[in-house]
Amino acid sequence: MSNDKQVDSGRRVLLAATCAAGGVAGLATAGAFVSTFQPSERAKAAGAPVEVDIAGMAPGELKTVEWRGKPVWILKRSPEMVSALPKLDDQLADPKSQRNPDELTPEYARNEYRSIKPDILVAVGICTHLGCSPTTKLQPGPQPSLPDDWQGGFLCPCHGSTFDMAGRVYKNKPAPDNLQVPRHMYAGDTKLVIGKDEKGEA
Ligand code: FES
Numbered sequence: 001m002s003n004d005k006q007v008d009s010g011r012r013v014l015l016a017a018t019c020a021a022g023g024v025a026g027l028a029t030a031g032a033f034v035s036t037f038q039p040s041e042r043a044k045a046a047g048a049p050v051e052v053d054i055a056g057m058a059p060g061e062l063k064t065v066e067w068r069g070k071p072v073w074i075l076k077r078s079p080e081m082v083s084a085l086p087k088l089d090d091q092l093a094d095p096k097s098q099r100n101p102d103e104l105t106p107e108y109a110r111n112e113y114r115s116i117k118p119d120i121l122v123a124v125g126i127c128t129h130l131g132c133s134p135t136t137k138l139q140p141g142p143q144p145s146l147p148d149d150w151q152g153g154f155l156c157p158c159h160g161s162t163f164d165m166a167g168r169v170y171k172n173k174p175a176p177d178n179l180q181v182p183r184h185m186y187a188g189d190t191k192l193v194i195g196k197d198e199k200g201e202a
Pocket of ligand 1: 158159160
């Protein structure tokens with residue numbers, strides 16, 4: 001292993017530990033450290049936009065890609081999934097994605113589907129409560145921990161928050177907000193770019 005690689009992985013471990021510990025002392029340490037930090041090509045690439053080919057995704061299929069260390073879901077919604085979304089509005093905490101729109105929902109996704117194309121959802125798979133990763137519960141109908149009229153979506157098992165197929169949080173759940181839709185764009189019919197849109201990189 002080259003020196004560069006050793007240093008790079010050591011730094012990543014330190015930064016990860018700082019994130020986990022949080023707090024002022026941790027941040028001060030990170031600040032001192034970062035001031036001499038020259039990011040390697042690999043580190044730069046870790047923050048770069050991610051291109052995903054979505055050709056051939058079947059209706060109901062979910063792909064997970066990593067962007068900036070976070071899981072990003074790409075869900076190809078079936079026509080039934082798409083048509084169920086507008087009917088759920090009165091059960092949701094923020095059906096029109098009006099809360100924290102700058103942080104959570106780019107302008108082009110402030111619609112019922114929270115997406116550019118109605119059938120393709122792009123969302124960060126991290127719960128807005130305490131950051132667990134929700135599990136997919138795409139199948140509608142009664143099942144453990146979910147209401148009998150479940151329409152399909154996501155369940156965060158940590159404290160029971162539920163989200164619909166557009167990542168919109170149901171009312172009266174611990175999670176305060178909808179899942180984040182990251183900035184994204186299409187660079188062709190089936191090529192999705194995550195972490196970048198017409199305004200530039202996220
Ligand atoms: S972290 Fe998801 S419900 Fe608490």
